[in-house]
Amino acid sequence: MEVAELEEKFGMPGVLGFEKTASGLVVAQVTAPAAAATIYTQGAHLTHWQPKGQAPVIFVSAKSDMELGKPIRGGVPVVFPWFSERHDGKTGPMHGFARTTVWELKSAMMAGEDLHLLWMLEPDDVSRGLGFDHFKVAYRMVIGKTLTLELTVANDSGNGGGVSKEEQAKLGAPLVFEEALHTYYAVGDVRKISITGLGGVTYIDKVDEFKHKVQPAGALTLQGRTDRPYLNTETTCVLHDPVGGRKIVVAKSGSKTTVVWNPWDEATAKMADMVPDGWLHFTAVETANVDVDTITLAPGKTHTMQAVVSIEALA
Secondary structure (H helix, E strand, C coil), rough: CHHHHHHHHHHCCCCEEEEEECCEEEEEEECCCCCCEEEEEECCCCEEEEEEECCCCCCCCCCCCCCCCCCCCCCCCCEEECCCCCCCCCCCCCCCCCHHHHHHEEEEEEEECCEEEEEEECCCCHHHHCCCCEEEEEEEEEEEEEEEEEEEEEECCCCCCCHHHHHHHHHHHCCEEEEEECCCCCCCCHHHHHHCCCCEEEEEEECCCEEEEEECCEEECCCCCCEEECCCCCCCCEEECCCCCCCEEEEECCCCEEEEEEEEEHHCCCCCCCCCCCCHHHEEEEECCCHHHHHHEEECCCCEEEEEEEEEEEE
């Protein structure tokens, strides 16, 4: 939809409006009573969430590409249907196609002080060319004092021609996918943050030859470049940010992987879409299903993954 059509169908004066950037991206601007937010229709990509009375919670690189077809560096990229490089022997863009595809806004409504948005992603020529033709992804956002992000993936292979669910299961093929809400949380100084909730969990250390290790008990602190999928964990994580004077609480369901990532200074220097000190000001804590937690979805079935983010004062 173009801006005028979005405004006519979903616009709410003083709450939700739409605009187009000079590069052609369409943006939804949210000024709900409890929070402000910004979402690009490309990728249904949330780049700003600021509960009333709080500093912004989401980090976006000042040098990020904000152009059609290019991923945004920061915010909440939606990773689907594979995580990182494609690893089924076929080619495809890093982190899949969802984050550079324009999603369709299906509904927008207020409930109390919260704005509820529903986005939809369905197959197009790009996804079909990559071998993904039988899926639907619904992405529900609840923007308020807390932020709820919920992905529901459906396998609709075999669907059509009045086929029953039983016949669909016989005719269709499983949908195998990875997914992540690759959230960049804004922090005062990444060298001083800590993350609790991952003690005792096995992780893949992608900066140390992909070795499997176990996180020691207690809080995780970052000492250098970090890229770790923590496996088989459904625990709430708490990001303690003493410089920012707050805790960011990430509760989740339908997710068995938590990814912690920061490129540190050396890797950041090789990233064209990051300023040299950008790494100091964010930590990615991702709600995900990857690697051994990859989802295999039977025809006609759905899977839902949800993250609920809230802000608390430091004790």
